[in-house]
Amino acid sequence: MVASPTTITLACLRDQAAAAARLEAIAQRTSGEQIIQAAARVDAILERVRREGDAALIALTEEFDGVRPEPLRIPQQELAAAWEQCPAHLRRALELAHERILAFHRHQRPSDLAVTGPHGELLGRRWRPVERAGLYVPGGRASYPSTVLMNAVPAKVAGVGRLVMVTPPGPTGQPNPTVLAAAHLAGIEEIYRVGGAQAIGALAYGTASIPRVDVITGPGNLYVTLAKKAVYGQVAIDSLAGPSEVLVIADHTARPEQVAADLLAQAEHDPLAAAILLTTSEALARSVPAAIEAQLSGHPRAAITRAALENWGLIVVCEDLDQAAALSDCFAPEHLELLVEEPEALAERIQHAGAIFLGPYTPEAVGDYLAGPNHTLPTSGTARFAGALSVETFLRHTSLIRFNRQALHATAEAVVALAESEGLHSHAESVRQRLD
């Protein structure tokens, strides 16, 4: 006799207020106490990197990764070798992804402004790339070649002169070979075998081996994220990434196997990943748990995936799509899939989401790898104020002002009035000194 599979325990709510409260709790699933404790350790690591430089990097890598990374830098021929040794089908896939990501990001380059004012004065804004960017690529379970492409391509499109990648060595002393192959494809030449808060410190302060950069991007664990927050202000950072999440809005047209696969594709990342289904279809809400259970059978990451779904999974049955859109906006999901009859109309009603995947042929996975837009997206409700990593992350702008004699004379009275109202005597004087 074969035991029937247990069905996954996936919370299902019909009450909208209860659903909103649960979504709020899911959004805040990273514990505050854990963060405070980690922050103190991160500060100590950063201080040590600032004081001791490379010696700290080598000692901390030996302590945390069990490998003495000497030399810190990966010889460039190893990148070319990793590419050569990468299986042909995977090289083709990486090339297609690289080409598509490049094509989309090229559209993001902002234009310079040059405006002529009423007196012939020139007012402008000029965009330029940062000189140096640091790219963090995690190790272990989250060491992904797609992370390399999604971070390196916008930097290259921006025109960053020097791109510095850091990634922890694996147990063999070498990073993930497909990560190295992707770096080669993306044109990264400078990679250091160091990860964690110590790698962020090296990029922010510089050491004898690793140059100080202007902006640091890339995902990481809690220590990496806290280190990025600590150095924010001395360098720019892309964002403070929390655990990943998907929210699916589905109506009666959605197929349970597809919804199940999409929820599982989020849950398999991390025990803290969140996967949420809002649906107007009672039938779908009833059939998705069994479809999940069926796909969990033999799943290579079944334990992680099940933990994520049982802790941070949720199904909500909504009266209509307006209710679903309102709940989704409370959560402000990183990834939002619209498996509904008219996804464009629903997308218009959505205020807050990192990326929206429209219709039945757009599983999140196409966006994760190769659709074109960036897969680095705002988590934990930060889509209220942030968007995807972009070419602009690696640019900064400078204002340009050139007044002429006429413009100065025409505005002098107002500048003097404002300066005097603020008690700034020399501000007024700097204008008076230039009048005839």
Place this chain on the structure above:
Amino acid sequence: MVASPTTITLACLRDQAAAAARLEAIAQRTSGEQIIQAAARVDAILERVRREGDAALIALTEEFDGVRPEPLRIPQQELAAAWEQCPAHLRRALELAHERILAFHRHQRPSDLAVTGPHGELLGRRWRPVERAGLYVPGGRASYPSTVLMNAVPAKVAGVGRLVMVTPPGPTGQPNPTVLAAAHLAGIEEIYRVGGAQAIGALAYGTASIPRVDVITGPGNLYVTLAKKAVYGQVAIDSLAGPSEVLVIADHTARPEQVAADLLAQAEHDPLAAAILLTTSEALARSVPAAIEAQLSGHPRAAITRAALENWGLIVVCEDLDQAAALSDCFAPEHLELLVEEPEALAERIQHAGAIFLGPYTPEAVGDYLAGPNHTLPTSGTARFAGALSVETFLRHTSLIRFNRQALHATAEAVVALAESEGLHSHAESVRQRLD
């Protein structure tokens, strides 16, 4: 007998290496120890605001500002009254500034992207305003109507629905009346009488009276800046502003009185302000200190201004403009004035500056008040990676992806290959579930 005026002690260097070292020290003029002590106090204030809400705001304002701000909100009729009571010449000046700032910022609105991929799939990026923005306006010596305009206008141009201003009450219990008049002109209706770290906490967490916002902008003292850093990640912030600075590059065509006025206009802000002159003209380097001394006579802020110049002022004599440009890029000044024969050519060679003021008719003061570009600029060398406050500060973007059947089939093999190389089984499965 009248005592002859003492001439100001203004460091003058000719050695480029010494100049670079001194510029580095000036860039780091805010003391680290002071920051660490203030950070602990700020954390305690933020925690109290989070726990006690309005009660904490009232108690802390009474403690720090000597006024019990009840009610917290300024009645709206007081804003209209402040505008009516504002002298006519100042109203005209504010109106001109408002109009010019508005006109320039309207050019900054980024365009949405909608790209069609090779299989007819749609890839896009959509910009929308944040729902709520919080604007901090300092009290005391730095309570400026220009700050209100420079922060409110880009938010309004972005289309922010709700703009919330916070500013500490003065000794009378009321904020600066010209600040209120400027707020009325800019269309701000919601102002609360609270400042410091407690105001930042209120905007980040929300209280019964003050709504939680999505982005906080505006300058402040060390406590305000540290509070902005602490809440960064829960809300967006514009930047972490340090003390202000100007760097002037001048050749033999520059007039010493104008250079002196421009250096004084920076120094009069704050004893920590920095004012630097790089010149190819020995004669100018010799004549500027006396011109400064002459303009300091009877200056209403002589003590502050003198302290700033003696501590953080510097004149460097350079061999040529290339040397000056290289030194300026080491410092990455917030404000850069080019008082040289060919300012456009020199501006092209500059890599790092928040704003560049070109030619003899463009004192920084025109940019501070009304040229059009924003006066909130990156300080302390952060122009390496940051630019002016802008309309984009109040926008965020959402990615849009809509694949069709053909696009999914054409890319499925590559997505599956990449997903399997990353060990993400359900990512691959979510694509397979959609193939015919």
